[in-house]
Amino acid sequence: MLLKNLSIENFRIFDLLKLQFHPEINIIYGLNGQGKTTILEAIYYLSLTKSFRAKNDTISLKNESEFFNIFGEFEDQERREQSTRIYFSKNEGKHAFFNKTKVKLFSEIIGNLPVILLSLDDIELTSGFPTSRRKFLDVLLSQLYPGYLQSLQRYKKCILQKNKLLNSDADKNLYENLSVWNNQIVEYGTLIILHRLKFVEFLNKNICTVYNKISGKTENISIKYNAHLYSLNFMMDKAGIENGLKECLFNYRDTEIKRQTSMIGPHRDDLDFLKDEYSFKTHASQGENKSFLLSLKILESNYIKEISDKKPLVLLDDIFGELDNSRIENLLTLIRNQGQTFITTTHNNKFDQIVNDSKSLIHISGSGAKN
């Protein structure tokens, strides 16, 4: 995928900003608070119709503006020209346009322009709560499989409905009332789990090679899909997973009623990152953690290429801060082949030797930009 240009209007600190991009690497530099990350955020919007750092769209609206607009033109894997536009206003809500035609569901455009993001917050993946690891899986798989996104949306709706039911006082026919949601939780949940397992299998096949290449060490790294309370293994087919979920939902129904919350299903599952069977969280150094995160991102983009035949946009948000030039060079050689790359940094001089085309350098200051 090749993002050729971007124009944003009333978005965060920018009134109006138009940028042309280099097909390979773009260094977006400037002082802190000048809106560098905002540019990555806008690109992410074009891919996923939402922000990676704000929970709602209003936050991204420039002060006192009625609306914001993000428009980007790109070339797809067959070099066809495409465009995406995201429009949001407080009154009209959010609308997405593909090739200037409004789409009915955002799921119709998610996946057109796949993206991977690496930021300092990604440290959450190894050290944070399970939520961030499920989000990692869900964002990737939603870009690859429209059916995953739809199942996930329906699944989440069923969990909300079920939790509401578990929270209500009505105990009359509760089993029967729960079963109408559990039934669907099994259907959509199984689809979600199947796709996640397939990706985890891919990770396990490749993680050691990539990790060892990055770290220069020989380690035994593996990733385990941690099914919460129900039994699961890689050999299971669709029917096997369905039966496992069904049985577990049945066995735990009184516990769920007592605790008034849904305890079983992919919304409670997790990933375990292991080095020699020990958790990365507790047994890896900071450096190993970084190498691992980078390996995950590279495999994420390899998976996008394998499944969809598209090269993702690679967004690197201020991750080179304290690294020296040679280390930066090493990392960049690894990651820049993954796809068109967008890097934010406060120190453009670090990239002098790496970037030989001045068109790659985009200076951001205040509310303007220049190549």
Add this chain to the structure above:
Amino acid sequence: MSLNIPSLDELVKQLARLPGIGRKTAQRLAIFILKSNDGYADELVDAVIHVKENTRLCKQCFNISEHELCSICADGRRDSSKICVVEDIVDVMAIEGSREYNGIYHILGGVISPLAGVSPGDLKIAELLDRVDGGGTKEVLLALNMSTEGEATMIYISNMLKNKPVEITRIAHGVPMGSHLEFVDQMTIGRAIASRQKI
């Protein structure tokens, strides 16, 4: 924009409450009514009052009716052994518009949704079971929307009818006619494939 004419503003306000009518359309309708000859405004008012005064719900299927039984339930040419279960009266209109269905209906008045405070007891499900228990029903066709709430309601009703001597069917999850496969969402395609038919 308002012309600051209170009586006109009030009409616009009331029209804009109608589903599918935005403020602009409401203004156009109000101006149309305003400019029409006196006869039209009176006829419109009469029709509105008449529909409220003279209709009630059919005691069998909960469709709108001017009599105890609605025109569909009272029509002897229709196959009363088939009951089509729908969420709302507008769904009856949609199915009737197709002229493909010759059975009768049962209108639930909503779908199960704990978040919206709707439980099975709030819907006409007990009345449906009574109809089936009363005999004469061979098939119950579930024709609810494909939302998670519609699905939940279909599952609930199927469970309730499971041990009764009726055939339970549901409308096919299908690919809409005339739509290109590439624009149909993947779940619809997946389900359409899962429920494929021999030809």
